Structures are given as structure tokens and as C-alpha cells.
Amino acid sequence: MRVYVTGAVSVEDGSCLLTERALPGPLGRHFLACLAANHARSIGHEEIAEELWAGVPPAAWPASLKSIASRVRAAMSFAGLDGAALLVGAPGVYQFRLPADGWVDLDAAITAIHRAETQLTRGAPRDAAADAFVARLISARPLLPGRSGPWLEHARRRLTDVRLRAYACSARAQVALGNAEQAVRDAEAAVELAPLREPGWRLLMDAHAAAGDISSALDAYERCRTVLTDSLGVGPSATTRESHQALLARTG
Secondary structure: OEOOOOOOOOOEEOEEEEEEHHHHHHHHHHHHHHHHHOOOOOEHHHHHHHHHHOOOOOOOOOHHHHHHHHHHHHHHHHHOOHHHHHEEOOOEEEEEEEOOOEEHHHHHHHHHHHHHHHHHHHHHHHHHHHHHHHHHHOOOOOOOOOOOOOHHHHHHHHHHHHHHHHHHHHHHHHHHHHHHHHHHHHHHHHHHHOOHHHHHHHHHHHHHHOOOOOOHHHHHHHHHHHHHHHEEEEEOOOHHHHHHHHHHHHOO
């Protein structure tokens, strides 16, 4: 079984497919995504209500929550899935029971970036690049656009972190593989995603230097300095300045 929380929320199990359109609206999608992403634990009704209604649940939320759960379970069953076995209710809680061989895309993204970073440390850049690609592919997809909630905001921040780490890991792997131009593109993407994080800028400088383009590496430093000064009122850190000095030394 594969559960997709990013992009279009869906559940796939062999020939059975529960599509996003079959779920009962935004609340149904949010409900299923939250439970599937937290499949390792039961979630209390109050916590779910806080999530679905962004901290302001309606007066009749217990009845509304029960209706949402019933309709999601029915949608699963209509798609050929065992709704009663997957979406389990007990007094005061609900839980999504992921099968032993099940897969959730959020879990897969986190596993992939951990594996990519480990492979890079072990000197296997090709494998690292492949795992980083998987992490980047999943983390780039939107997560329940238009919705908000405590779990959702945390999950979005975590996905952004995964995406940044994936770009950084891929850039370093591509440098090791001799693909400096791809490394530059990955580092630029990291900088665009988080322009105030200096490691991304240093990575971009290193990628340009690996490509033999010291001029662009120095330009990346100046861009970094401008962004930090304009946004935070501070200049680059000592580590970034040291990288800049090393580049200047290479120019003779």
C-alpha cells in the first residue's frame, strides 16, 4: 500500500485507488492526511479538531468529526480498500493502521534524505544523488494547499528542511561526480529556497569553483553579503569570509 499525502492525497493498494476527488472535501483530505502521516500513533478527537479547524472548532465539532471519519471510511471501502481495518476508531481516538508493508510519502522523503547523506559520507556520491533526487521529488510537492493546522505547519517546515538538505546533498554529490554545472544548479535552488542560510551560499561558491568559474564564485559571495546586509543588517560569518579569502587567493 502507498499513501500519498503530498500533491494529491490518495491511497493506492494494488488495483485499488482512492483518489483525492473521492474524499469528502478539504476536511476529509486533511483528516486522512493527518492520520496517515501519524500512523504510528492514535490521535485524540480534540487534537484532530484543533488540526482540522485551525484551533477554532465549531460548537458541534464532535458530530462533524464523526461524520468526516465515516465518510472517509466509506470512500475507502467504495474504492475497494478495507476502510474499517485502515481507519480504526476507539473511545476518544482515531488511528490509521498502515499495513506492515505500507509506505507513506512523507516517511519515504525523510528516509531518502537520511540515506543520501549517509551515502555521501561513505563516499558513494552516485547513490547519494539518487536518494537525494527521491527526497527532492517528494518534498517539492505541495502539502494540502489552502489548509492550516499545527501538524500541517510542522510538516511543511520539515518538508522544506528535507528539500534544502536534498539540494545540498545533491550538489556535493555532483561535485564529487565531476558534474559541476549540475552542482551549481542544485546550489542555486538551495539559495533561492533559503537565501538567509549561509551554508547554501558557501555551497554555491564551492560549486562554481569546482566548475573553474572563480568569477561566479566571487559573485555568489557578493550576492550573499548583499542579501544578509539588506535583510538582517549583518555581513557574512567568519566561515563564509574565509571561503571568500580562499577564492581570492586562487585569483593570484
